[in-house]
Amino acid sequence: MAKQYWLMKSEPNEFSIDDLEARPQQKEPWDGVRNYQARNMMRDQMKKGDRIFFYHSNCDVPGITGIAEVAGESYPDPTAFDPDDSHYDPKSDPDEPRWYLVDVKFVRKTKRTIPLAELKERPELAEMPLVRRGNRLSVMPVTPQQWKFILSME
DNA sequence: GCCAACGTTGGC
DNA sequence: GCCAACGTTGGC
Numbered sequence: 001m002a003k004q005y006w007l008m009k010s011e012p013n014e015f016s017i018d019d020l021e022a023r024p025q026q027k028e029p030w031d032g033v034r035n036y037q038a039r040n041m042m043r044d045q046m047k048k049g050d051r052i053f054f055y056h057s058n059c060d061v062p063g064i065t066g067i068a069e070v071a072g073e074s075y076p077d078p079t080a081f082d083p084d085d086s087h088y089d090p091k092s093d094p095d096e097p098r099w100y101l102v103d104v105k106f107v108r109k110t111k112r113t114i115p116l117a118e119l120k121e122r123p124e125l126a127e128m129p130l131v132r133r134g135n136r137l138s139v140m141p142v143t144p145q146q147w148k149f150i151l152s153m154e
Numbered sequence: 155g156c157c158a159a160c161g162t163t164g165g166c
Numbered sequence: 167g168c169c170a171a172c173g174t175t176g177g178c
Binding site: 035036 | 170171
């Protein structure tokens with residue numbers, strides 16, 4: 001299958017692109033997602049080697065700060081089974097897991113933060129869920145055209 | 155199955 | 167800190 005492209009949001013005060021770069025093997029399980037649309041994409045569609053825009057939300061300058069890649073196939077999110085974890089979900093049964101995740105691996109930081117404000121100005125990106133009003137999806141697909149265009153804004 | 159209340163996301 | 171937009175929950 002052709003390589004696919006994605007965008008994943010993270011709050012940098014929780015987990016930033018620098019945190020990802022600093023991780024052992026520069027890899028991190030993308031746990032804690034509790035939204036069905038986002039889960040479905042991670043569980044069913046994201047494949048090893050797919051590229052990801054790493055997006056910082058809820059911060060001074062929200063925008064794309066780096067590139068990562070999907071490190072392997074999806075698997076059940078262990079934090080859903082842990083009563084001590086803030087993302088614990090008693091309704092997720094290990095025999096029938098409700099939540100899934102993928103591991104994400106650092107590729108590089110973008111040359112600069114590409115701010116949401118600039119992404120919004122570009123008609124080429126008007127179809128991205130990211131720039132649409134009220135969208136709260138934390139994992140979303142990016143078309144090859146959008147991917148290429150955003151890279152040209154670096 | 156409807157829908158009001160509530161909680162969360164996330165830009166500003 | 168405000169608040170609009172959503173998703174989820176739970177009473178009926």
